[in-house]
Amino acid sequence: MTIQKIAIAGCSGRMGRTLLEAVTQAPDMRLTAALDRTGSPYLNKDAGELIGTPCGIPIVSDFASALTDCDHLIDFTRPAGTLAHLSICRKIGVKMVIGTTGFSVEEKNQLEAAAKDIAIVFAPNMSVGVNVTFKLLEIAAKALNEGYDIEIIEAHHRHKVDAPSGTALRMGEVIAQTLQRDLSQVAVYGREGVTGERKPETIGFATIRAGDIVGDHTAMFAGIGERVEISHKASNRMTFAMGALRAARFLIDKPNGLFDMQDVLSLR
Numbered sequence: 449m450t451i452q453k454i455a456i457a458g459c460s461g462r463m464g465r466t467l468l469e470a471v472t473q474a475p476d477m478r479l480t481a482a483l484d485r486t487g488s489p490y491l492n493k494d495a496g497e498l499i500g501t502p503c504g505i506p507i508v509s510d511f512a513s514a515l516t517d518c519d520h521l522i523d524f525t526r527p528a529g530t531l532a533h534l535s536i537c538r539k540i541g542v543k544m545v546i547g548t549t550g551f552s553v554e555e556k557n558q559l560e561a562a563a564k565d566i567a568i569v570f571a572p573n574m575s576v577g578v579n580v581t582f583k584l585l586e587i588a589a590k591a592l593n594e595g596y597d598i599e600i601i602e603a604h605h606r607h608k609v610d611a612p613s614g615t616a617l618r619m620g621e622v623i624a625q626t627l628q629r630d631l632s633q634v635a636v637y638g639r640e641g642v643t644g645e646r647k648p649e650t651i652g653f654a655t656i657r658a659g660d661i662v663g664d665h666t667a668m669f670a671g672i673g674e675r676v677e678i679s680h681k682a683s684n685r686m687t688f689a690m691g692a693l694r695a696a697r698f699l700i701d702k703p704n705g706l707f708d709m710q711d712v713l714s715l716r
């Protein structure tokens with residue numbers, strides 16, 4: 449068994465801490481770098497202290513030198529951070545697993561360009577359940593392609609900064625693509641005031657931010673006399689972290705290319 453050398457960006461964040469737990473418990477992985485941004489109060493502390501088990505790896509902020517002895521960087525931070533890390537990984541040939549959400553179209557193009565040189569898995573949701581849900585949405589959209597109004601509802605914790613969630617947007621993309629609609633033309637993000645009647649081809653998004661909700665997503669297909677709801681509810685961030693580890697294993701023999709969890713889970 450070849451041991452994969454893993455670096456974690458944003459290691460003191462919610463996902464960073466969960467990833468620390470997952471990586472330090474994985475028999476085929478070794479944590480070789482734990483990174484936080486400049487100014488983090490955790491710099492120079494043992495990364496394991498964040499999860500109650502010291503591991504001898506200090507938290508540092510100099511990505512370029514910390515990444516020299518790593519195979520993969522797992523990055524769940526913010527678009528600006530991920531893009532800065534991307535350019536270093538591209539330069540020194542470190543593969544990336546990117547879970548960050550909230551990228552603009554232009555920023556996503558930067559990921560695609562970097563994937564010419566390094567292998568990347570980029571997915572708004574790394575859980576197996578959500579990725580199976582995307583397949584269920586294809587089936588539902590194909591069968592309920594007329595006479596059903598489509599709405600996507602998502603709920604997350606009070607600290608989440610982007611909306612709608614990356615997963616909700618991907619759900620919209622999957623449905624729009626199946627129905628040969630252009631999401632940028634048919635998406636409706638929230639409603640207020642005298643909105644007029646619903647246009648049949650629209651795909652609506654509704655966002656809830658409250659408490660400690662880990663991540664709930666529902667796609668509703670509402671017709672006359674019935675409605676179908678396809679839901680996923682995450683109750684623990686470890687489901688995302690385990691998906692990220694699967695993604696890193698998937699990348700071992702990939703020299704370059706941009707992949708998502710549908711590739712990792714052979715769902716395409």
Ligand SMILES: NC(=O)C1=CN([C@@H]2O[C@H](COP(=O)(O)OP(=O)(O)OC[C@H]3O[C@@H](n4cnc5c(N)ncnc54)[C@H](OP(=O)(O)O)[C@@H]3O)[C@@H](O)[C@H]2O)C=CC1
Nearest residue numbers: 458461462463485524525526529547548549572573574688
């Ligand atoms: N794909 C998936 O399966 C999942 C994706 N996510 C996504 O992952 C991301 C992180 O979520 P979460 O862990 O809850 O967020 P947190 O805010 O808890 O953690 C984010 C971490 O990134 C750091 N960070 C913020 N901005 C920058 C920057 N510009 N450069 C470098 N580091 C930065 C933060 O540092 P500081 O504390 O100093 O700000 C923190 O350590 C979000 O985009 C979220 O949507 C979340 C769960 C699952």
Ligand SMILES: O=C(O)C1=N[C@H](C(=O)O)C[C@H](O)C1
Nearest residue numbers: 549572573608613614615663
């Ligand atoms: O910020 C989060 O917490 C999550 N973000 C992802 C998203 O935006 O879809 C995935 C998950 O739902 C948790």
